[in-house]
Amino acid sequence: MNQKAIRFPRGVLKIKKGYNPNSSSIGTVLYSFPLAFIALGAIIALCAALIKGKAKDEK
């Protein structure tokens, strides 16, 4: 339990992954905290790409 904390791109506060089809309860992806944040990798990369892409447009 000594992994590094998650590092999001600057400005990203929180990420809720996936959809919750359940009509009765809010769904939370069950990670082994703080393990397995690698599962968020694609999303974090996308957020970073959004900012970079936007910054490029502005230039």
Add this chain to the structure above:
Amino acid sequence: MKKNDTTSEPSIHRVRYESFGGIISSIDPPFLAWVDKGFMRKLGYCASPLWEKKGIARQGEAFLSAPTEVHWAVTNRCSNGCLGCYKDSQPSECAELSTDALKASLKSLRDLGVFHVALGGGEAFTRSDLHEIVLYSREIGLVPNLTTNGLSIGKHEIEICKLMGQVNISCDAVGKDFSVNGRNGSFEQIENAIRALKHAAVSVGINCVVSRNNFYFLEKIVEFAAREGLNEVEFLKIKPSGRAKQWYAANALTQEMIRAFYPMLMRFNRPDSLELKIDCSFVPAVLYHKPEKSDLEKCAVSGCDAGNMLLSVKSDGVFAGCSFVDNSDNDQVSKIGEQWSASRHLNRFRQLVASAQKPCRSCRYLSLCRCGCRATAGFYTNDFFAPDPECPFVFDYTHRQSISKRSI
């Protein structure tokens, strides 16, 4: 200033302003990201009047400008008759919104800023207008998702499911144990439905209600889901609601099971493509193992998020903070635009942290857990603001208190 809720970025579905910045909705991959004002500016969004406020606060803590997801029991009809049904669904006719009224309310929710709608029931497929409802949701920019009992999946239903972001089929155990929670139908029907949906490239998962009857069978569900190539299994703690209320005391999880739940799930073998999810009422069972709070916050792990991220709607159009707690004011979803901030019912949920009792009041996870499940607490105590007695921290505290009283 860019118009709220629209964007030209191809990867972004929708964006809405919040007091802290905004929330970005993406469809591929599906996620919601809470971002600060700087991030919003970099995306090209100018300052919003909301940024001048410290969140909408009324008689309690700050809450979002709209729910992120709405859970809608579009009907109470279901012929399945499961003993553990949280709604007491019946095969007979029930009070339901008309197609036009339902669509108008979906539009109100969309206008408020809602991103996702989870359709269920009852059995949503008993509504002959489900296709129209789902098409309309897509048309106005709401992502529809579905929970179904899986017993009536034919060609027409598959076409509807193709429009969903995610479809989950209720299944509490596999093989001969299928009916362990009083479920009707057969496992073979579920298997066939899952395979047909997978064949049609629908994102399919399983909803599994966890009671003491199937607690030791959960690994078999995960194995089955992995074998079938499903993308998620969501475990829902059984709740004292609907027909399950009479059934609850004899079938609720024991304290030993609640404490063993999270480590047990983490030991299950599963491919990376299969995600395990839990519902809000299981959050105290995870927190008992003391994970890092900031990591949980970043991954949007939340206990009772009723009246904040979550809103539920019954088949007759009455909304509530969650599907397991009744709104005695009978507020109608058609009025959600004005009622989201003003509803007395929703504002009670927003006072949970401020009104926390011992031991929740001093718990480091309070802001995240928010005193556990209101349906469970209400069932045992009749007090809306009472700590959830099934939370291990609360259980231990109560036990210590009773010993201390006895010794005095």
